[in-house]
Amino acid sequence: MGGQLIGLQTLAASGTETMRAALSAGGCSSSQCGSSDKPDSMSAEIWEKIKDHPCYSEEAHHYFARMHVAVAPACNIQCNYCNRKYDCANESRPGVVSEKLTPEQARRKVIAVANEVPQLSVLGIAGPGDACYDWKKTRETFSRIADEIPDIKLCLSTNGLALPDHVDEIATMNIDHVTITINMIDPQVGLEIYPWIFYKNRRWTGPDASKILHERQMLGLEMLTTRGILTKINSVMIPGVNDTHLAEVNRVVKEKGAFLHNIMPLISDPAHGTHYGLTGQRGPTHAELQALQAKLEDGTKLMRHCRQCRADAVGLLGEDRGQEFTLTQVPEVVSYDPSRRADYRALVSEMRGEHEAARRAVGETxxxxxxxxxxxxxxxxxxxxxxxxxxxxxKEFLVYEVSPHGVRFLSHRKTEQYCEGGWGDDASLDGVIAALNGVSAVLCGKIGDCPKESLAAAGIVATDEYALEWIEEGIGCWYKQISQSQQTRRSA
Structure with a gap:
């Protein structure tokens, strides 16, 4: 079944008839097709808001793309983990952009991307400064694009300091999703994260700065909750600074109505020129991040599939096609053609039904x-x-936990690409193996004998036996086969 289906990215570049034919070849029966059902714990209204949003729905991130437009360069706080002057096209990190845009340039670019990337479902403004502090540009950009692409979801990211001043406008602009970065609720913890803030026409430092920021973040979160706007809270996990404190952050934001909590690992590299990078502050290990997430599972719903995107990211999570849509490559005059996006959404609606049926079958098995x-x-x-x-x-692997209770997504792990130009690099392979620490098996579309043997020597099974299967289906089949094999050996 899976081997007969063309990948979604290939389908997205095809015409309507090709997409339909490929879907039919996959053997999707009428009993399985149709939009996937909403979770039992969620209202139909909320499901409608998140089902095609790759950041708010883990399932949606397999199918739908986001786009960030860098129209808001001004910022009103300084964070010890941020330096917006650095840029590399291959660097995926918040606050990084290759070119800043005016609202009109953003309009042109979004239309060009929507015409070429039918997976696009969400437009976000995440800086490179703060979307609420640079509000005039944010508002104008959203207004221009909403007029031409009314079905695109609008969202913004903010540190929260200026957020309360604009919640009423946000509520009237069809913005359903707002992300607030909240790293502390105790101003004493904030002293180690924020050197200064700019508020009411003056710069604040020390405890006063942290206290003002905290109060404004809480007020903004409460105002959004009251107006029915979904909020995602981003928190940067900084070992020795706020790692133990984030449990309390999780508790408080849940009480105030946050929909999702995203615990992100600190990115700390001296080459980025940040305070933490230059002073040797380390980021958390995979194990430390996973342990904290496990501790918080009874709190606010956790986002585990975040990629800490650039402020000009384009494409599916885990990829960035921004360099394909620089201003020099975008036509001066563009007009929106909704047909490919509409065809793609119809296709995905059918495929999600099959995917959901496969997930349920795996759980029962x-x-x-x-x-x-x-x-x-x-x-x-x-x-x-x-x-x-x-x-x-x-360049990354998705990590799942499998047990008799089912298959569930845990995290992603970034790695260097092992094979370049048809040749494998031993040093890169060593890095991949290190990144896969604690993993029992790797399932992929194809793998050569050399890396397979190296992984086996490290205690990791690597196989392409389940190529093109649904992820949960392939994992379930592998797990069942291994479990039954182990049981047979024990019985003998």
Missing amino acids: LADLETAPTCLVAVATKGGGRINQHFGHA
Whole structure:
């Protein structure tokens, strides 16, 4: 079944008839097709807001793309983990952009992307400064684009300091999603994160700065909740600074109505020129981040699939096509053609039904393996919810936990690409193996004998046996096979 389906990215570049034919070849029966059902714990109104949003729905990030436009360069706080002067086209990090845009340039660019990237469902403004502090540009940009592409979801990211001043306008602008970066609720913790803020025409430092920022963040969150606007809270995990404090942050933002909490690892590299990078402040390990997320599972719903995107990112999460749409490549005159996006959404609606049916079937199958141990499995994927990427081409792996309770997504792990120009690099492979620490198996679209043997020597099974299957389906089949094999050996 899976082997007959063309990947979603290929389908997205095809015409309507090609997309439909490929879907039919996949053997999707009428009993399985149709939009996937909303979760039982969620109202229909909220599901409608998040089902196609790749940041607010883990399932949607397999199918839909986001775009950030860099129209808001001004910022009103300084964070010890931020330096917006640095830029590299290959660097995925918040606050980084290759070119700043005017609202009109952003309009042209968004229309060009919407015409070429039918997966596009969300337009965000995430700086490179603060979307609420640079409000005139944010408002004008959203207004221009909403007039031409009315079905695109609008969202913005903010540090929260200026947020309360604009909540009423946000509520009238069809902005359903707002992300607030909240790293502390105790101003004493904030002293180690924020050197200064700019508020009411003056610069504040010390405890006063942290106290004002905290109060404004809480007020903004409460105002958004009252107006029914979904909020995602971003928190940067900084070992020795706020790592233990984030449990309290999670508790408080949940009480105030946050929909999602995203714990992000500190990116700390001296080459970026940040205070933390230059002073040697380390980021958390995969194990430390996962332990904190596990501790917070009973709190606000956690986002585990964040990629800490650039402020000019384009494409599916985990990829960035921004360099394909620089201003020099965007026509001076553009007009929006909605047909490809409409066709793509119709296709995805059908495929999600099949995907959901596969997930449920896997859950029922694994429930029979009552004594099997919990394992971590890494997957190489290009999107579409399938195991469909060559091991050597992967720049990240999605990590899932599998047990008799089912298959669930845990995190992603970035790596260097092992294979360049048809040749594997041993040093890069060592880095990939290190990044996969604790993982029992890697499932991919294709893998050569050399990396497979190196992974086996490190205690990691690597296989392309489940290529093009749904991710959960492939993981479930591998887990069942391994569990039954182990049981047979024990019985002998």
